[in-house]
Structure formats: structure tokens, C-alpha cells
Amino acid sequence: MGTFVTLAEVLEARGSPLDEDEVWCLLLATTEALLDISKRGSGNMCSVLSPGSVLLSANGSLAFKSCAQYEDVASFTAPEIQQGHAASTRTAMVVYSLGMTLYWCVDYHLPQNQPVQLSAELEGLLLSMCEDMVVRRTDLLTVLETCELHHKASMLPPAERLVRQLVEDVYRNSVDHVSMAENGSRLTDRSQMIRDRLHSKELIPSDRFKV
Numbered sequence: 377m378g379t380f381v382t383l384a385e386v387l388e389a390r391g392s393p394l395d396e397d398e399v400w401c402l403l404l405a406t407t408e409a410l411l412d413i414s415k416r417g418s419g420n421m422c423s424v425l426s427p428g429s430v431l432l433s434a435n436g437s438l439a440f441k442s443c444a445q446y447e448d449v450a451s452f453t454a455p456e457i458q459q460g461h462a463a464s465t466r467t468a469m470v471v472y473s474l475g476m477t478l479y480w481c482v483d484y485h486l487p488q489n490q491p492v493q494l495s496a497e498l499e500g501l502l503l504s505m506c507e508d509m510v511v512r513r514t515d516l517l518t519v520l521e522t523c524e525l526h527h528k529a530s531m532l533p534p535a536e537r538l539v540r541q542l543v544e545d546v547y548r549n550s551v552d553h554v555s556m557a558e559n560g561s562r563l564t565d566r567s568q569m570i571r572d573r574l575h576s577k578e579l580i581p582s583d584r585f586k587v
Contacts, residue, residue, distance in 0.1 A: 380439060381546045383481065384427035389546040393484040396498060397532055398542075403478055403501075404523035405535035406430065409438040410474070411516055414467055423469040425477050426452045434543045436536030452476045455508045467516050474519075475505030497526070 383402075387394070394402065413421050422429070422440055426449045431439040450458065454472035479502050482492045492499070501522055507513040526532075 380431035380433050381543050382428050383430040383432065383477065386432065386542045386546055387427065387481060387484045389549040391485060393486060393492070394478075394481040396482075396493070396495060397530070398538060399478055399482055399494075399498060400523060400526055400530070401532055401535040401538040402481075403474075403519065404527055405438050405539055406474055406478075407516060407520045407523060408535075409440070410467075410470060411520060413440075414516070421466045421470060423457060423466045423473070424449050424453050425470060425473040427477055427480055430477060432539050432543050434540060436534075436540045438539065452480075454510075456510060468510050468513055471505050471513060471516050471519065472507075475502045478502060479506065 410421065422442065425440060429441050431441060433439065452473045454469040457469060479492075482494055486492065494502075501514070501519065504512075504514040505519060527535075
């Protein structure tokens, strides 16, 4: 078994969505990791994330890899990339991608007519991350600050502890390490449903998340 498991493998092993506290912790950890990468230069940051490209380590850290060729990541890709618009930054693109990825995690295996179980605060933040218009999309630093405030107010455990627990759960629940190559079509079909569901909502103005 490798050192890392993907976020998609975490969901596959448990067979159910992430809960609210898990999403807050994971959002904090991924945002911190992405900001750390961006400090080393924007060229080091990927512009598209997906459940198959977010890597969780048994030591509690996170890493990111390029999306696999078998994955259809269109649903996790910022609209400006698909439309060929240059008026954006890698950080703006990855905010959209991260928002869609985590929304996929809370919608995992839910019937199409069943709403996700999220607080208005968290769902509003995810929606603001997934704004089609770059100028209305919340930025990575604001996401981090929002997560830190919630983390302290709710007295959540350290994000690293959650990451370690999620990895342990995969190994405990899986006799064989599931290859996402076998589950690529399932990811594709589901992600398109997420996009349709997300964009059918009335988007909450992202101003409330601006500093």
C-alpha cells in the first residue's frame, strides 16, 4: 500500500458522504496546503483538483497530483478554463475546483432528490467558491480565514487528526487498496450530477465571505 490515499478512495471505502465537521477540517487543511504551494510560485499550483487528485497521507498531511487521464474532470474545472478565458489566476481556478470537489464529498451516494446535509454557513461558502464569474468568486485567503474562525468557534479537532483518521478508515475498511481506475466512470457520472445540482441553486452572494 502506498503512503497516500485519494479523497475518492476515502469516499469509496466508507460508502457515504463526509459530514459537516469533516468538510470544515478538510477545507481548512487543503486551503492551507494550497496557500503554502502558492507561496513558492503560482507555477507550482495546479489549476484543477478532483476527488482523484487530492492525496491524504497517514501522517496527516495533504498533497496534490495531476488529474488522471481516465477522469473526466470537466465538472471540477473552472468555467473560464473551459471557455478559454485568460482573465483569471491559478488560485481563482483552484478555488472553484476545490469547492466542487468538496461538494462532491457531501453529495456522495445521495439520491438526486435528497438535499445535502450542510449548514447554511458551509453551503454558502462552497457556493461562493463555485461562482461561475471570477469577480464574484471568493478567494483562497478568505476561505482560509472563514475556516479558521469556524474551527475556533466550534472547537473542532486539528485538521491533521481528521486526515489521519480518514486514511486509517480506508485501510481498515479495505482488504485491497481500491484502484480509482476501476471507478473512473462512476466518478464522472456523479460529478456531472453534482454540477447540475449545484448550479440549480440560487447562488448566495459571496460578499458575506469577503474580508
